[in-house]
Amino acid sequence: MLPWLLRRVAAGIAIVFAVVTLTFAAVHLAPGEPFQPADGRPVNRAATERLRHVFGTDRPLPEQYVRYLAALARGELGESFSKRRPVAAMIGNALPNTVLLAATALLIDFALGIAIGVFQAARVRRRSDVALTNITLFFYSLPTFWLGLVLLLVFGQWLHWFPVGGITDPVVYDSLSFAGKLLDRLRHLALPALTLGLVGAGGTARFQRAALLEALGQDYVRTARAKGVAESRVLVRHALRDALLPVISLLGLALPFLLTGAVLVETVFSWPGLGKLAADAISARDYPVVLGTTLLVCAAVVVGSLLADLVTAAADPRIRLSA
Amino acid sequence: MTTQPRFPHAATALLLAVLAAASCTRRGGCTGEYCGTLVIAGTSDVTTLLPPVSDAAIDRDVFDQILLRLADLAPGGSTIGDAGFVPQLANRWEWTDPLTLVFHLDPRARWHDGPSVTAADVAFTFAAYTDTAVNSPDRNTLGHIASVSALDSLTAVFHFRDRYPEMFYDAVFHMRILPAHVLGSVPPATWQTAEFGRAPVGDGPFRFVRWTPGQTLELAADSTFFLGRPHLRRLIWRFASDLNTAITQVAAGEADAVEVLITPTNIKRAQDAGHLTLYPYSGSTYTFLRFNLRANGDSAHPHTIFADPDVRRALVLATDRPRMLQSVFAGHAKIPPGPMPQLWAWLWVPQLTVPPFDTAQASRLLSGRGWRDTNGDGVRDRNGKKLSFHLSVPSTSAVRQQYAQLLQEQLKAVGVEVLIDQMETATQQERLHSGAFDTALESWNTDPSPTSSVPGNWGRGGGSNFGHYASATFDRQIAVATSATSPDSVTAAWIAAFGTLAQDAPGIMLFSVDMIAAVDSRVAGVRIRPDSWWALLWTWRIPPDKLNERDRVGG
Numbered sequence: 001m002l003p004w005l006l007r008r009v010a011a012g013i014a015i016v017f018a019v020v021t022l023t024f025a026a027v028h029l030a031p032g033e034p035f036q037p038a039d040g041r042p043v044n045r046a047a048t049e050r051l052r053h054v055f056g057t058d059r060p061l062p063e064q065y066v067r068y069l070a071a072l073a074r075g076e077l078g079e080s081f082s083k084r085r086p087v088a089a090m091i092g093n094a095l096p097n098t099v100l101l102a103a104t105a106l107l108i109d110f111a112l113g114i115a116i117g118v119f120q121a122a123r124v125r126r127r128s129d130v131a132l133t134n135i136t137l138f139f140y141s142l143p144t145f146w147l148g149l150v151l152l153l154v155f156g157q158w159l160h161w162f163p164v165g166g167i168t169d170p171v172v173y174d175s176l177s178f179a180g181k182l183l184d185r186l187r188h189l190a191l192p193a194l195t196l197g198l199v200g201a202g203g204t205a206r207f208q209r210a211a212l213l214e215a216l217g218q219d220y221v222r223t224a225r226a227k228g229v230a231e232s233r234v235l236v237r238h239a240l241r242d243a244l245l246p247v248i249s250l251l252g253l254a255l256p257f258l259l260t261g262a263v264l265v266e267t268v269f270s271w272p273g274l275g276k277l278a279a280d281a282i283s284a285r286d287y288p289v290v291l292g293t294t295l296l297v298c299a300a301v302v303v304g305s306l307l308a309d310l311v312t313a314a315a316d317p318r319i320r321l322s323a
Numbered sequence: 324m325t326t327q328p329r330f331p332h333a334a335t336a337l338l339l340a341v342l343a344a345a346s347c348t349r350r351g352g353c354t355g356e357y358c359g360t361l362v363i364a365g366t367s368d369v370t371t372l373l374p375p376v377s378d379a380a381i382d383r384d385v386f387d388q389i390l391l392r393l394a395d396l397a398p399g400g401s402t403i404g405d406a407g408f409v410p411q412l413a414n415r416w417e418w419t420d421p422l423t424l425v426f427h428l429d430p431r432a433r434w435h436d437g438p439s440v441t442a443a444d445v446a447f448t449f450a451a452y453t454d455t456a457v458n459s460p461d462r463n464t465l466g467h468i469a470s471v472s473a474l475d476s477l478t479a480v481f482h483f484r485d486r487y488p489e490m491f492y493d494a495v496f497h498m499r500i501l502p503a504h505v506l507g508s509v510p511p512a513t514w515q516t517a518e519f520g521r522a523p524v525g526d527g528p529f530r531f532v533r534w535t536p537g538q539t540l541e542l543a544a545d546s547t548f549f550l551g552r553p554h555l556r557r558l559i560w561r562f563a564s565d566l567n568t569a570i571t572q573v574a575a576g577e578a579d580a581v582e583v584l585i586t587p588t589n590i591k592r593a594q595d596a597g598h599l600t601l602y603p604y605s606g607s608t609y610t611f612l613r614f615n616l617r618a619n620g621d622s623a624h625p626h627t628i629f630a631d632p633d634v635r636r637a638l639v640l641a642t643d644r645p646r647m648l649q650s651v652f653a654g655h656a657k658i659p660p661g662p663m664p665q666l667w668a669w670l671w672v673p674q675l676t677v678p679p680f681d682t683a684q685a686s687r688l689l690s691g692r693g694w695r696d697t698n699g700d701g702v703r704d705r706n707g708k709k710l711s712f713h714l715s716v717p718s719t720s721a722v723r724q725q726y727a728q729l730l731q732e733q734l735k736a737v738g739v740e741v742l743i744d745q746m747e748t749a750t751q752q753e754r755l756h757s758g759a760f761d762t763a764l765e766s767w768n769t770d771p772s773p774t775s776s777v778p779g780n781w782g783r784g785g786g787s788n789f790g791h792y793a794s795a796t797f798d799r800q801i802a803v804a805t806s807a808t809s810p811d812s813v814t815a816a817w818i819a820a821f822g823t824l825a826q827d828a829p830g831i832m833l834f835s836v837d838m839i840a841a842v843d844s845r846v847a848g849v850r851i852r853p854d855s856w857w858a859l860l861w862t863w864r865i866p867p868d869k870l871n872e873r874d875r876v877g878g
Contacts, residue, residue, distance in 0.1 A: 032749025033756065050458040054515055083536060084371045084516045093536060157575045164575045165568055170539040170559045171360055171873045267564045272537035276564065280368070280537075283719075285749050 008309070012302035019298040020291060024068060027287050028061055034081040034285040055081055057287075068291070077295075078288035082281070087292040090277060095296070097167055098273035101192055101266070102258040108197025109204055109254060114247065116201065117208025121243075122235055124213060132205070140202030145264040148195040152268060155191060162191050165270035192269040196261050200254060207250055211243035218242070245316050252308025256301045353556065353875045357544065359865030360557040360874045361846065363857065364569035364578035368537055368562045371520035374499040375452050375459040380768065381560075384582075387858040388542055388558060389435075389525030390499035393426050393445065393479075394491075398852050398859070401669065402772040403810045405491035411550070412440055412500055412526070413479075424481040424494055425474070431549035434502050435530040442473035447503035449481075456511035461497040464775060468494065487806050488813045489774055496771070500526070528553040528861035537562060544861075554848070554864030556874075570841070573599065579843040582856040585836055586722065587653040593841040600846075605665035605853040606838040610723065610766040612714070612730065612831040614638075617791045619713070620759040628712055629761070629790075635828040636678075637688035641737040642831055643680040647729045651722060656834040661821030662777060664769050665835045666853045674818050677832075678825070685737050696738050703738035711740035712761035717748045723764045726833060755789040763789070764833075771854040773817060774805050781824060792829035845869035 035051040052058040056067065071078060077087035116136060120129045139147075156164035163169065167188050168181075176184060215221065216239045224234050262275035270276070274293050281289035313319045363384075370379045374386050393413040400407025405416070413426040432440040449471035452459045467490065469482045481494050505524050509517050523531050528550070529542035540560040544553040561578050563569040570589050572578040574596040584590045584601070593599045614629040628634055644658045657665060660675035689695075694703040694710045703710040716727040724745065731741040746754070754760045769776045778801050779785040783793045797820055804816035840856065842849050847866055850859045865874055 030750075031753035032747065033753055047458050047460045047462070050455070051515070054458070054512075079516055082370060083368070084376075084520055085536070090536060152571065157571055160575065164571050164577055165563060166561060166577075167538060169577075170541065170561060171362060171557075172876050175876045268568070270561075270563045270568055272535075276537065279564075283747070283749065 008306055012299075012306060015302055016295065016298050020072075020295050021065075023291055023294045024065055024287075027282075027285070027290050028064070030285075032285040034287065051081075055079070057081075072295075077292040080281075080286055080289050082284040082286045082289075087288045090289060091274065091292050091296060094272060094274045094277045097271060098259070098262055098266070098275060100189065101196070101262060101271060101273055102255075104189055104193035105196035105200065105258055105261075106251075106254060108193060109200030109258075110247070110251070112197065112201040113204025114208050114244075116205035117212060118235065118240060120205065120209040121212035121216065121239075122231075124209075133209075136202040136205040138202070139198050140206065142199055142202075143264075144195055144199050144261045145268050147199060148192065148265050148268040151191045151195055163188050167272060192265050192271050195265050195268075196258060199261065200257060204247065204250065204254075208243065208247055211246045212239055215239040215243040245312060248315060249308050249312050251311070252305040255304035259297050259300065353877070354870070355867055356864065357546070357552060357554055357556055358867070358870050358874050359555040359846070359863075360559065360876070361555050361580060361860070361863065361865075362559045362561055362578040364572045364581045365560045365562045366566050366569050369534065369540055369560075371515075372523040372531070372534070373514060373517055373520035374501070375457050375461070376515050376520070378460040383855060384857045385540060385542070385560070386499055387527075387855055388529040388860060389523060389527040389531055390501070391432070391525075391527050392495050392499055393428075394495045395858070396492075396496065396771055396852075396854065398850065399668075400771075401810065402492040402496070402774075403488040403813055408491065408495065412445075413495075421486050422483045424483070424491065426479045426481070428477040428479065429549060430477055432526055433547070433549065434504075434524055434526050435545060436502075436505070436524050438502075438504055439476075440500060440526050441476045441503075442479040443476070444500050444503045445479035446471050446473045447507065448498050448501045451501060451506070451511065451514075452498050454511045457514050464493060464497050485806075486808060488808060488810070489772055489805075492772060502526070529558055532557075548861070551861075553861040555860065557877075558860065573841055573843075576843075579846060580840065582838070582840050582851075583836075584839045584841060586651075587655060590655065590839060593839075596841075598844055599841045600844045600849070602840045602842060602849055602851055604838050604840065604851045604856075605668060606836045607664045607666045607770075607854055608766055608768045609659050609662060609664045609835040610726070610764065610833050611659075611662065612833060613763050613765055613790045614829055615758065615760050615762065615790045616793075616829065617758055619761050620757070622758045622791060626761070627708065628710065631692055632827055633688050633692050634694070637685040637692075637737070638734065638739065639678050639828050639831050640681045640688070641685035641734055641739070642730065643733055644677065644831075644833060645680070647726060647733075648834055650729060651725050652834065652836065655837045655839070657837065659832045659835045661824055662767070662781060662830070662832060663773065663821070663835070664767075665837070666769065666771060667773060669814060670773070670817055670821070672814075672818060675821055675825070682737050689737065689739075694738070701735070701738060702740045709740060710738060711742065713742045713744050715744045715746055715751050715754055715760050715763045717751050717764075718745045719748055720764075720766070723766070727764060758789065758791070760789075777801065777817075777820070778805070781829065790829055792827065794823060794827055797823045797827070845871065 034057065035048045056064060079085065080087055080090055083090065116132055120132050123129045152164055155161045168184050173181060173184055221234060221239050224238050262273055263279050265271065266273045266275035267279050274297065277289060278293040281293065365381055367381050369385055370382050371377050372382065372385060374390060391411045393411060394408040395411050396402065397407055397409045412428055412432050414429040416424060416426045419425055428440060428442060434440060449468065451457050453462055453465055467484050467487065469484045472480050474480050483490055502524050506519055509519065521534060525531060528545055528548045530545050532541040532543050534540040539562065542558040544556050546552050561572060563572055566585065569581050570584065570592055573581045574592055576598065584593055593601060614635055616626055616629050618624040618626050648656055648658060658677045660677050663670050689703060693705045696703050698704065714727055714730065716723050727743045731743060734741050751763060755763055767776060767780065780787045781792055782788060782798050782801055800816055800820035800823060804813055804820055807813045807816055840851055845865055846863055848862055848864050850862060852858045
């Protein structure tokens with residue numbers, strides 16, 4: 001297993017390096033200038049030139065690349081062009097918010113998806129199965145930003161059940177008790193997490209249903225039934241355990257979906273996470289922030305997929321990690 | 324036998340406990356005149372809170388609350404002379420000779436950390452704004468001022484290099500006085516990223532409390548403010564992703580104010596919310612289509628279409644601007660007769676008129692210049708080249724996209740093909756700077772004076788004259804406008820310059836939006852300054868009988 005692990009870690013580092021290099025090239029070659037006034041104010045060319053010098057964008061691209069890698073090797077992500085603060089600090093502020101959102105969305109995604117998949121498999125080809133197939137397909141097909149906008153409009157602006165954006169209520173949060181603060185955070189988390197979670201759950205449910213139906217056709221399930229084991233026990237104890245294995249590997253794949261979905265959902269809900277940070281940075285041509293967030297997301301996806309492989313291997317004795 | 328699952332009950336009990344505990348908030352008890360909390364829905368985050376290194380509108384909104392000028396523009400005040408200004412840090416001033424301006428500071432003015440505001444702070448501020456290492460965007464505009472010195476602790480003396488109509492405006496408007504005792508030890512080269520920009524010390528009606536990047540910025544009233552205690556106790560900016568989200572926050576009651584609505588849809592949303600009052604004010608922006616008079620991507624050669632002024636004039640005549648205005652804004656905007664926002668009300672004079680919509684005259688002009696539809700495809704051509712061009716429009720502006728489509732449709736009627744290129748704002752900026760465009764839909768946000776933007780935008784060698792318009796007459800008129808000494812001659816020179824521009828048609832002036840702010844109806848005394856929306860926030864109030872629970876929190 002150790003050689004496999006070392007190979008995967010090496011491959012992961014190579015992938016991160018390649019992604020950072022490609023992103024560096026892409027953001028610098030894309031049209032646009034980081035220091036132009038964005039709100040239609042007159043351009044002061046001398047001031048712009050001076051800013052280019054201060055932030056080093058007046059140097060040749062290869063030199064900027066080497067400097068960036070050298071800084072990266074020292075653990076420095078640079079200073080934001082648009083916000084004039086260390087990128088590491090900005091990511092440090094945004095990361096917990098994205099982790100909270102992604103983890104909650106993941107919980108909704110898998111809890112709901114698995115439950116629906118199991119329910120459907122137990123009632124395969126019945127009316128409820130057909131209805132849920134259509135419903136899950138509907139949610140799976142929805143663009144996350146559109147679902148977010150609809151939830152925001154209905155439950156935020158019209159019904160006032162949930163806040164329409166942000167992470168806490170800036171007026172009252174400090175005066176709330178601990179439980180009040182917790183509830184305030186949950187209220188703000190609800191809509192963005194549901195948006196991401198519902199779309200993901202649509203896919204997970206379909207995946208879970210298919211895996212469970214396949215497992216239910218296996219010989220050991222037939223044996224269990226022949227021995228007179230109750231159908232619910234057959235479903236949960238025998239078939240589901242087997243059918244959960246492919247869903248675990250889906251966990252690793254869910255991470256990129258959640259992180260890319262977060263870009264849109266965080267923007268819709270003004271959720272101050274990595275996605276919104278990256279989206280704002282792209283618009284502002286804030287190269288260090290774009291690179292910093294890309295680096296982090298890429299590393300998270302690589303590590304997530306590695307962990308998913310390890311968990312799958314641990315859960316399934318048929319898998320050996322030596323190949 | 325079946326057993327009842329215990330978990331759902333436990334979960335329900337826990338949820339009820341949390342809800343019960345959550346309802347036990349520590350409620351504040353603030354009552355009276357000075358309890359209001361105003362939440363402003365901002366459309367972008369703040370960049371830095373150190374004025375010399377920022378020119379972003381959102382930063383300016385916060386500066387207006389925490390850092391004072393020597394004097395400020397009165398609502399509707401003229402930038403010519405000093406009559407249009409009201410005291411701030413300086414309680415009076417006088418001209419000791421035509422080139423020397425003396426300010427007397429108000430002895431009551433204090434920095435929020437204790438020390439008095441002194442003339443040394445004023446001299447330090449001028450040195451900072453003009454320091455090449457600090458690299459202030461305002462450095463060039465201060466070029467007429469030779470020096471600023473402190474005569475004594477409360478007297479600052481400005482020496483000018485020459486006489487011109489906006490001497491006073493330049494002396495006071497571009498600089499927020501900075502605390503020398505805090506910033507004096509910060510190396511100028513590091514001001515772009517200085518800590519002060521994240522936690523400033525001010526002297527204004529509100530003091531800085533905290534800034535959570537990407538989320539909120541909070542200020543608290545300085546109850547000892549020397550010009551009068553602000554009635555609002557807390558100011559909070561909530562940063563939304565865009566204008567739509569900001570309006571949603573205000574409509575949902577999670578924010579109290581948004582400075583613009585722009586489209587009829589947004590205005591209706593605010594009206595339908597029921598708890599908002601709308602406040603119209605003159606806008607500081609204008610939008611136009613710019614012609615590139617040089618070849619697309621090759622500024623050494625003239626543009627095959629737009630180098631010809633008759634073709635440009637024809638396109639102006641072929642554009643039905645009143646109809647476009649009605650379609651997009653339902654009347655909530657005006658057509659500027661020159662490159663000017665509604666803010667410059669003194670220039671909206673009868674002498675400057677918008678050319679009429681006249682497709683017959685447009686067709687005659689185009690035909691006269693040899694552009695005819697020789698092959699019957701509906702598009703005019705000359706020497707085998709179609710009368711066709713690209714129009715770049717930022718994808719972030721729905722309004723400008725609508726205008727692009729309307730322009731395309733209207734110009735098609737006179738045999739002109741318009742190819743719309745939607746692109747990101749940064750990409751459009753890049754194209755403008757490199758000259759790689761035929762035409763572009765641009766919006767400009769201006770200062771109270773035309774001096775800082777018109778020469779740069781339309782004058783020869785101007786940093787933002789992307790279309791390479793060049794007219795000796797126009798430049799001469801601008802020079803008169805920026806150097807004449809009497810207000811009447813200044814106005815006459817600007818009118819003449821805009822008349823020249825209308826004749827040469829380097830662009831089509833399309834609209835200047837009626838700015839409308841939406842503010843929660845419990846707020847009283849709302850006054851909005853067109854050039855700086857929130858500059859008068861410290862005079863707003865929420866009457867005691869209108870205070871809600873959120874206003875009282877933390878009191």
